[in-house]
Amino acid sequence: MSVGNITLFGSRALGEPIGRCIYCGSDGGPTGLSNEHIVAFSLASDAYLARASCESCAKKTSYLEGYAGRHVFGSMRRHFDIQSRRKKIELGSATVICQTEDGEETRHIARELLPATVLLPLWESPGLLREGVCVGLDQCGIWRWREDNADEKMNLLKRKGDLNCRIVSIFRPVVFARMLAKIAHAMTIALLGADSFKPYLPRLILGDEENAALLIGGAAPPTDPLPPIPRGTKIHHHTIGLTIMGAAHKPDIVVATVRLFQHIGSPTYSVVVGEALASADLRLQMQIDGMEPQRS
Numbered sequence: 001m002s003v004g005n006i007t008l009f010g011s012r013a014l015g016e017p018i019g020r021c022i023y024c025g026s027d028g029g030p031t032g033l034s035n036e037h038i039v040a041f042s043l044a045s046d047a048y049l050a051r052a053s054c055e056s057c058a059k060k061t062s063y064l065e066g067y068a069g070r071h072v073f074g075s076m077r078r079h080f081d082i083q084s085r086r087k088k089i090e091l092g093s094a095t096v097i098c099q100t101e102d103g104e105e106t107r108h109i110a111r112e113l114l115p116a117t118v119l120l121p122l123w124e125s126p127g128l129l130r131e132g133v134c135v136g137l138d139q140c141g142i143w144r145w146r147e148d149n150a151d152e153k154m155n156l157l158k159r160k161g162d163l164n165c166r167i168v169s170i171f172r173p174v175v176f177a178r179m180l181a182k183i184a185h186a187m188t189i190a191l192l193g194a195d196s197f198k199p200y201l202p203r204l205i206l207g208d209e210e211n212a213a214l215l216i217g218g219a220a221p222p223t224d225p226l227p228p229i230p231r232g233t234k235i236h237h238h239t240i241g242l243t244i245m246g247a248a249h250k251p252d253i254v255v256a257t258v259r260l261f262q263h264i265g266s267p268t269y270s271v272v273v274g275e276a277l278a279s280a281d282l283r284l285q286m287q288i289d290g291m292e293p294q295r296s
Contacts, residue, residue, distance in 0.1 A: 014038065014190035017050035022189055023057040023202045031055045038186045042069030043260065044082045044237045049190055060206050064179040072118065072176060073261065079116035079147055082237075095168040101161045109157060114167060115150035119143070120267055121173040126217035128272050129245075129255070134213045137173045143222050145264045174209050177216040181205050184256035184271035187240050192284060197254050198275040219257050219270035237261050239268075244276050244284055252276040 013035070020027055022036060028051075036052040039045035042065065053061065069077065070091065076082075078089045091111035098105045122141035127134035147153075154165055181201040188197060204212055241257040254276050259268040 013050040018052040021054040021057050022052045026054045028054045034058050040065035067175050068179045075116040076118050096165050098165040099163045115153045116147040118145040119171045123218040126272050127214035137177050137212050140173050177212050180258050180269050184273050188273045196280040200274045215272045217270050220268035222267045223265045
């Protein structure tokens with residue numbers, strides 16, 4: 001049983017306030033609980049869970065959102081004018097290696113002068129969904145997207161005597177995986193309720209990466225890019241789906257698929273969210289039927 005093509009847009013709470021941290025289970029203590037975005041605001045979404053994150057966990061998940069918003073998708077956000085809480089998306093500088101007539105030269109160039117690019121990992125499916133050796137998420141292929149006039153922009157940066165120039169890209173696959181885990185965990189709670197599954201992801205989200213490759217992986221290959229999507233509060237940038245999967249002599253599990261900024265042809269990822277409890281099937285069916293599940 002599955003539900004897909006979930007659209008997240010607008011500033012709205014999904015479901016009733018949670019009342020406890022969805023990561024550590026605390027009541028928030030003296031500082032209380034804050035709202036928790038399903039997908040970061042900087043990634044063109046503003047749907048959230050109300051009263052769902054304590055201060056300590058919010059700091060950790062904010063780091064994941066900041067990494068994705070600035071380092072992974074920052075130049076693409078600037079290129080497509082995707083929403084930001086700041087008037088200008090600050091990207092800092094990037095290292096560029098130029099091959100000159102006299103050898104290699106390292107330069108630091110403002111990221112805004114460089115072509116908009118996105119690097120995303122290409123992984124095998126999560127270890128829990130297949131048989132075989134489970135390798136670490138750092139061992140991955142890389143998928144690349146570049147804006148259409150990328151070569152022209154790079155040529156403008158060449159100095160006299162430069163033969164070619166390349167951007168030095170630094171990518172942290174496991175940090176990106178933790179961000180995917182956060183999205184999948186929060187979305188499952190939004191749709192099915194926090195009491196409908198036994199969660200597998202909180203420790204990974206908060207920094208324990210030991211079982212990351214068991215729970216996160218690829219689901220579908222990239223596709224050809226679609227026409228560019230402009231900025232807008234009702235633009236459908238991402239697709240998130242949920243499936244309850246069963247196997248003989250094993251508990252049913254909830255699996256999410258996450259595809260971010262699908263218009264650039266990005267890969268789809270699978271995230272094993274947790275063990276489905278008795279109410280999960282019913283609540284997922286209610287979502288398929290267009291009904292809002294009731295939380296206890």
